[in-house]
Amino acid sequence: MSQSARVRAVGPVVAVLCLALPVLAASKGAAKAAAPKPAEVTTPAAVPPPVPPVAAPKDAVAVMQPTEGNHAKGVVRLHLDGDKLLVVADLEGLNPGQKHGFHIHEFGDCSKPDGSGAGGHFNPGGHQHGLPDHIERHAGDLGNVTADAKGAAHYEIAVSGVALSGKDAILGRGLIVHAKTDDGGQPTGNAGGRIACGTIGLALSK
Numbered sequence: 756m757s758q759s760a761r762v763r764a765v766g767p768v769v770a771v772l773c774l775a776l777p778v779l780a781a782s783k784g785a786a787k788a789a790a791p792k793p794a795e796v797t798t799p800a801a802v803p804p805p806v807p808p809v810a811a812p813k814d815a816v817a818v819m820q821p822t823e824g825n826h827a828k829g830v831v832r833l834h835l836d837g838d839k840l841l842v843v844a845d846l847e848g849l850n851p852g853q854k855h856g857f858h859i860h861e862f863g864d865c866s867k868p869d870g871s872g873a874g875g876h877f878n879p880g881g882h883q884h885g886l887p888d889h890i891e892r893h894a895g896d897l898g899n900v901t902a903d904a905k906g907a908a909h910y911e912i913a914v915s916g917v918a919l920s921g922k923d924a925i926l927g928r929g930l931i932v933h934a935k936t937d938d939g940g941q942p943t944g945n946a947g948g949r950i951a952c953g954t955i956g957l958a959l960s961k
């Protein structure tokens with residue numbers, strides 16, 4: 756087919772389309788205008804599915820890592836039982852036979868070589884520092900862990916005034932083991948440097 760023949764053959768098709776399109780568009784428009792608006796008239800609003808209640812977390816864990824130049828490490832498990840938080844610490848690398856101050860600190864930032872990123876004692880109530888048997892104490896004051904002859908310690912304490920969620924939540928905060936003994940003195944128990952730091956995170960509840 757020559758060039759001009761193709762133009763001649765295509766020409767009428769284009770012309771028909773040009774004529775037909777406005778007609779099609781017009782009939783479509785008419786159909787649209789005449790039809791009711793089904794979404795608004797006949798379909799009821801979709802009801803969102805009920806949101807299942809989220810259970811408050813009950814278990815947490817902190818993996819304790821030594822700060823620079825120290826060897827203290829271990830695992831601390833925390834379990835919420837009613838309004839009491841049971842704290843169970845298993846540590847090693849402590850000074851044999853010595854008591855080491857042990858606290859929940861404000862922040863879970865263990866990135867600094869000396870553990871200072873954990874900030875001060877967790878103290879939402881604005882109290883003075885104290886040992887666990889004192890009524891006046893920071894919520895994060897957990898007393899001391901006592902190392903055995905090998906420098907290992909198992910320590911359990913149940914405390915109130917802290918939770919894993921909501922107000923007074925300690926999830927994401929820090930746990931610190933100190934070089935020295937917490938003697939209950941102000942402002943923070945004279946417990947010296949920070950030898951281990953761990954961030955409190957969610958744990959699987961059994």
Ligand SMILES: [Cu+2]
Pocket residue numbers: 856857858859860876931933946
């Ligand atoms: Cu501390």
Ligand SMILES: [Zn+2]
Pocket residue numbers: 858876883884885892893895896942943
């Ligand atoms: Zn304190």
